[in-house]
Amino acid sequence: MAKKLTNKMLQELHLKMVRIRRFEEEAGKLMEDxxxxxxxxxxxxxxxxxxxxxxxxxxxDYITSTHRGHGHLIAKGGDFSKMFAELFGKVTxxxxxxGGSMHISNxxxxxxxxxxxxxxxxxxxxxxxxxxxFRKTKQVSVAFFGDGASNEGSFHEAxxxxxxxxxxxxxxxxxxxxxxxxxxxxxxAIVDVADRAAGYGMPGVVVDGMDVVAVYEAAGQAIDRARKxxxxxxxECKTYRFYDxxxxxxxxxxxxxxxxxxxxxxxxxxxxxxxxxVKQKVLNQKKIDQVYAExxxxxxxxxAFAESSPYPSPEDLLVDVYSLGASA
Amino acid sequence: MSEAVKTESRAIPYVLAITEAVRxxxxxxxxxxxxxxxxxxxxSVYGYxxxxxDQFGAHxxxxxxxxxxxxxxxxxxxxxxxxxxxxxxxxxxFLGECMDEVANQMAKMRFMFGGGATLPITVLTMAGAGMxxxxxxxxxxxxxxxxxxGVKVVMPSNAYDAKGLIIAAARDDNxxxxxxxxxxxxxxxxxxxxxxxxxxxxxxxxxQGSDFTILAMGRxxxxxxxxxxxxxxxxxxxxxIDVRSVQPFDTETAVASLKKxxxxxxxxxxxxxGGFGGEIVAQLQEEAFDYLDAPIGRVGAPFSPVPFSPxxxxxxxxxxxxxxxxxxxxxxM
Numbered sequence: 001m002a003k004k005l006t007n008k009m010l011q012e013l014h015l016k017m018v019r020i021r022r023f024e025e026e027a028g029k030l031m032e033d034x035x036x037x038x039x040x041x042x043x044x045x046x047x048x049x050x051x052x053x054x055x056x057x058x059x060x061d062y063i064t065s066t067h068r069g070h071g072h073l074i075a076k077g078g079d080f081s082k083m084f085a086e087l088f089g090k091v092t093x094x095x096x097x098x099g100g101s102m103h104i105s106n107x108x109x110x111x112x113x114x115x116x117x118x119x120x121x122x123x124x125x126x127x128x129x130x131x132x133x134f135r136k137t138k139q140v141s142v143a144f145f146g147d148g149a150s151n152e153g154s155f156h157e158a159x160x161x162x163x164x165x166x167x168x169x170x171x172x173x174x175x176x177x178x179x180x181x182x183x184x185x186x187x188x189a190i191v192d193v194a195d196r197a198a199g200y201g202m203p204g205v206v207v208d209g210m211d212v213v214a215v216y217e218a219a220g221q222a223i224d225r226a227r228k229x230x231x232x233x234x235x236e237c238k239t240y241r242f243y244d245x246x247x248x249x250x251x252x253x254x255x256x257x258x259x260x261x262x263x264x265x266x267x268x269x270x271x272x273x274x275x276x277x278v279k280q281k282v283l284n285q286k287k288i289d290q291v292y293a294e295x296x297x298x299x300x301x302x303x304a305f306a307e308s309s310p311y312p313s314p315e316d317l318l319v320d321v322y323s324l325g326a327s328a
Numbered sequence: 329m330s331e332a333v334k335t336e337s338r339a340i341p342y343v344l345a346i347t348e349a350v351r352x353x354x355x356x357x358x359x360x361x362x363x364x365x366x367x368x369x370x371x372s373v374y375g376y377x378x379x380x381x382d383q384f385g386a387h388x389x390x391x392x393x394x395x396x397x398x399x400x401x402x403x404x405x406x407x408x409x410x411x412x413x414x415x416x417x418x419x420x421x422f423l424g425e426c427m428d429e430v431a432n433q434m435a436k437m438r439f440m441f442g443g444g445a446t447l448p449i450t451v452l453t454m455a456g457a458g459m460x461x462x463x464x465x466x467x468x469x470x471x472x473x474x475x476x477x478g479v480k481v482v483m484p485s486n487a488y489d490a491k492g493l494i495i496a497a498a499r500d501d502n503x504x505x506x507x508x509x510x511x512x513x514x515x516x517x518x519x520x521x522x523x524x525x526x527x528x529x530x531x532x533x534x535x536q537g538s539d540f541t542i543l544a545m546g547r548x549x550x551x552x553x554x555x556x557x558x559x560x561x562x563x564x565x566x567x568x569i570d571v572r573s574v575q576p577f578d579t580e581t582a583v584a585s586l587k588k589x590x591x592x593x594x595x596x597x598x599x600x601x602g603g604f605g606g607e608i609v610a611q612l613q614e615e616a617f618d619y620l621d622a623p624i625g626r627v628g629a630p631f632s633p634v635p636f637s638p639x640x641x642x643x644x645x646x647x648x649x650x651x652x653x654x655x656x657x658x659x660x661m
Contacts, residue, residue, distance in 0.1 A: 062405075062409060064405075093442070094442065094444075095440060095441050095442035095444065096442030096443070097442070098439055098440060098441075098442045099440040099441060099442060103440035103441070105440070105441045105444060105445070106444065107408070107441070107444045107445055112405065112408060112409075112445075113437065113440065113441065115433075116432070117428055117432050117433070119428075120428065120429075120432065120433055122401070123397055123398055123400070123401020123402065123404070123405065123429060123433075124401050124404050124405040124408070124433060125405060126398065126401060126402060126405060127401050127402040127403060127404055127405020127406045127407075127408075127409075128405035128406065128408065128409045129405070130402050130405065130406050130411075131405060131406040131409040131410060131411045132409070134359075134361065134387070134406065134411055135359070135409075135410055135411070141405070153397060154397045154398075154401065154428065154429070157393070157395035157396075157397045157398035157401070158397075158398055158401060160393055160395065160398070161392065161393060161395060161398045161402065164393065319443070320438055320439050320442060320443035321438075321439050321477050321478055322438070322478065322480075322502050323438060323443075323446050323447075323448075323501040323502050325446075325501045
């Protein structure tokens with residue numbers, strides 16, 4: 001069973017969420033100011049999911065992420081400097097500037113990539129889970145994906161195979177209510193994506209994705225099950241993104257109402273968790289302010305590092321299209 | 329078949345050369361496994377994995393559901409984390425089911441990760457028409473794969489190359505598609521028992537000639553050799569090059585031959601329009617324009633899906649007589 005949350009672990013959950021929130025807020029500003037090129041899909045609002053799951057994972061456990069992937073990498077231990085550098089397209093970034101936001105990854109942290117293809121991650125996570133068992137390790141793999149991706153065939157093939165082979169794989173659906181600009185009601189006839197688990201012979205669990213402790217506990221059960229060789233679980237976390245599909249304000253479309261957004265913001269995972277932590281005397285306001293100050297200092301330093309880092313050279317272009325080795 | 333390999337060899341069919349290559353790779357590499365549809369007890373629809381499950385067990389010869397996205401995804405995830413998967417896509421046509429996993433994940437992961445991931449994946453897949461299997465079990469899609477930076481593509485035309493290219497693919501640290509041909513499976517050649525590699529990225533001059541170069545891919549090498557024999561009777565000495573590796577393509581060997589013969593024809597089974605032959609022609613004219621005495625010809629399938637009716641398929645698939653007549657047309661004979 002999942003370990004009982006100690007005060008230190010509660011603080012760690014809080015820190016992970018604050019790190020994600022502040023990183024994304026700054027990244028959003030930099031994108032809208034034109035300083036970060038391309039498109040960012042920001043994770044603000046969904047922090048409890050990545051943080052609650054990742055507190056269980058070691059560096060050598062694998063995750064696959066989504067186009068909204070910064071939060072997963074931060075929660076897995078991602079370094080702000082290498083992340084901002086990647087977002088800026090600099091050679092000092094996690095992918096030497098060749099992946100950007102949508103492909104940010106780090107093998108040393110078991111992060112098998114954000115993915116520009118909706119539904120791209122689950123088959124790869126299933127493959128990594130297969131590898132975990134083939135190599136006789138106790139590692140697990142977690143596939144993060146959205147309600148939108150739950151309509152892709154790739155998710156279904158991965159779920160079926162993971163269940164068939166009883167692989168140490170956890171499918172974490174971050175149901176934020178929208179596949180890009182289309183509401184869940186307009187893209188699937190079910191309310192709970194977790195219902196789909198039954199079709200593959202695995203448990204399906206629904207949890208409040210705005211409650212980091214609830215996510216932590218539910219993920220713990222699924223991960224324990226996977227490590228014990230009992231197969232995959234589909235864990236659906238009901239959550240919401242506070243920003244638009246792309247960027248902060250996005251295209252200003254009216255596919256969501258202000259009332260709906262405000263209602264979810266009232267359930268904000270971070271501020272509600274802070275109230276609990278203060279009440280339980282795990283943190284006080286002074287310590288919370290200190291957390292933010294330290295995270296902000298990290299961000300400031302990381303942005304300065306990214307801005308002052310060099311771009312890749314033209315000769316880097318054709319490097320790593322292929323591996324030049326033959327290690328067999 | 330030029331590589332001298334000092335070992336016992338005997339004539340075995342292409343299908344058994346595949347089996348032997350995969351068996352030896354699995355013996356050599358503890359982190360290798362085979363995954364695909366019906367690869368276990370059935371040994372695949374063409375039988376080339378037959379017996380492997382008895383030797384290696386179900387944990388290394390993995391029957392999958394009919395789920396091509398899952399098969400390629402399994403291979404990508406496993407390869408990135410320390411395994412060396414051999415994946416089977418039963419018919420090349422089924423790549424349509426997993427083009428995202430091939431084109432957007434497998435091919436690009438290393439580059440997108442800034443070199444962070446290594447994907448030693450071998451994909452065996454069956455192409456080729458002429459067996460009355462109609463439009464969705466007969467295609468040759470090598471040009472589609474060759475267009476994707478990040479994957480390698482080879483097409484063995486004979487049993488010796490089938491074994492050597494599969495072993496080379498399995499030892500390579502990149503995703504390599506070995507495009508097999510179902511009409512070649514029964515063809516025998518001398519194949520050494522020991523392991524050997526046929527280098528990826530190297531074409532082979534399979535027939536020396538001085539007047540004309542025929543560059544052929546996959547099973548069309550057999551047709552080209554037959555055409556060369558016919559043309560010899562007409563007094564024309566044809567050099568035949570087995571392209572063998574489509575990506576990377578061996579421009580050097582092709583250009584060297586053209587500089588000698590000054591005339592060339594490319595032959596493949598795939599649809600002529602947009603086929604890999606167009607790329608070969610472009611490279612030859614870029615590298616050796618001044619040596620050309622005639623336009624470079626192309627033989628490929630007509631621009632239609634592969635027809636079922638034997639009466640139509642017979643005229644659809646390129647063959648020796650089409651090659652002969654195209655060469656004669658190019659020479660004004």
